[in-house]
Amino acid sequence: MAPAHAHYDQKLASVYDQMYPIQADTDQAVAYLAGLLPPTGRLLELGVGTGRVAVPLAEHGFHVHGIDDSEAMLAKLRERDPKGLVTSRLGDFTATGTGERFDVVTLLMNTLFAAVTKEQQITCLRNARKQLAPGGRFVLQAFDPALYHTMSRPDLSVRYLGETAIMLDTLVIDRSQQIMVGVHTILDGGPPQTRRHMLRYAFPFEIDLLAELAGLRLVSRMGDWAGGAYTSASTGHISVYERAGERDAGTRPEDAAGPGEADCTAVRPL
Numbered sequence: 142m143a144p145a146h147a148h149y150d151q152k153l154a155s156v157y158d159q160m161y162p163i164q165a166d167t168d169q170a171v172a173y174l175a176g177l178l179p180p181t182g183r184l185l186e187l188g189v190g191t192g193r194v195a196v197p198l199a200e201h202g203f204h205v206h207g208i209d210d211s212e213a214m215l216a217k218l219r220e221r222d223p224k225g226l227v228t229s230r231l232g233d234f235t236a237t238g239t240g241e242r243f244d245v246v247t248l249l250m251n252t253l254f255a256a257v258t259k260e261q262q263i264t265c266l267r268n269a270r271k272q273l274a275p276g277g278r279f280v281l282q283a284f285d286p287a288l289y290h291t292m293s294r295p296d297l298s299v300r301y302l303g304e305t306a307i308m309l310d311t312l313v314i315d316r317s318q319q320i321m322v323g324v325h326t327i328l329d330g331g332p333p334q335t336r337r338h339m340l341r342y343a344f345p346f347e348i349d350l351l352a353e354l355a356g357l358r359l360v361s362r363m364g365d366w367a368g369g370a371y372t373s374a375s376t377g378h379i380s381v382y383e384r385a386g387e388r389d390a391g392t393r394p395e396d397a398a399g400p401g402e403a404d405c406t407a408v409r410p411l
């Protein structure tokens with residue numbers, strides 16, 4: 142059986158927004174994505190989570206859809222979005238699609254790496270391509286593995302989850318498999334709760350190759366949401382892709398449907 146990523150259960154979902162308290166980054170992400178969309182355009186977020194980016198975009202008047210395989214994360218999204226502006230679906234983005242097309246499809250906050258084999262990552266990228274409208278953009282945000290790849294000893298760090306809780310994080314790298322295993326221990330006054338979390342990281346240029354195999358072509362890459370250059374000092378990247386064959390449409394038979402698109406079945410909105 143293919144390895145599966147760690148599931149965001151209720152406990153992790155309850156602290157997710159405190160794990161990543163990056164309001165400035167979120168505001169810039171929302172502004173950037175809004176700039177890519179036509180007025181009242183359509184955006185799909187794969188791994189939409191608690192709606193950190195999806196909800197503010199929907200509040201700007203865009204038609205925002207999200208897919209996630211964690212009911213607990215989607216429940217937090219609905220709390221953040223009492224008017225139900227975001228259309229959310231429960232589903233695995235490596236296996237299911239919406240059956241619809243979008244001006245922008247996003248995969249943010251390292252979520253590609255939650256697909257823990259390169260085959261799952263390619264399927265996820267194919268699924269993104271399939272749901273991209275002609276002329277649309279696929280936007281992927283991920284950390285640059287350079288900082289972690291050569292780590293030979295476990296890394297221990299502490300996150301503050303508000304005034305009365307902390308999270309102890311242990312990170313171990315298996316360089317031979319490009320796998321990162323994190324163990325999160327939540328200390329909030331109750332019994333300590335531990336969750337294991339696995340990622341298959343990929344370097345930006347490997348992602349470009351996987352994207353090419355999925356029928357996507359790199360358009361631009363930035364080091365941050367404000368449009369800073371991606372350089373060897375960058376800790377992450379925001380990469381923008383288009384459907385390959387768009388400019389020379391019709392020259393290759395696979396451009397019409399995209400490689401492997403037939404595997405994606407549609408799931409109904411919640």
Ligand SMILES: C[S@@+](CC[C@H](N)C(=O)[O-])C[C@H]1O[C@@H](n2cnc3c(N)ncnc32)[C@H](O)[C@@H]1O
Pocket residue numbers: 146148149186187188189190191192193194208209210211214232233234235249250251252255256
């Ligand atoms: C790091 S969080 C990112 C959430 C949100 N995109 C953000 O930027 O704040 C990753 C999300 O992807 C979801 N996820 C991971 N693998 C998935 C899969 N195969 N199918 C659907 N959702 C998945 C998790 O449940 C989680 O909500």
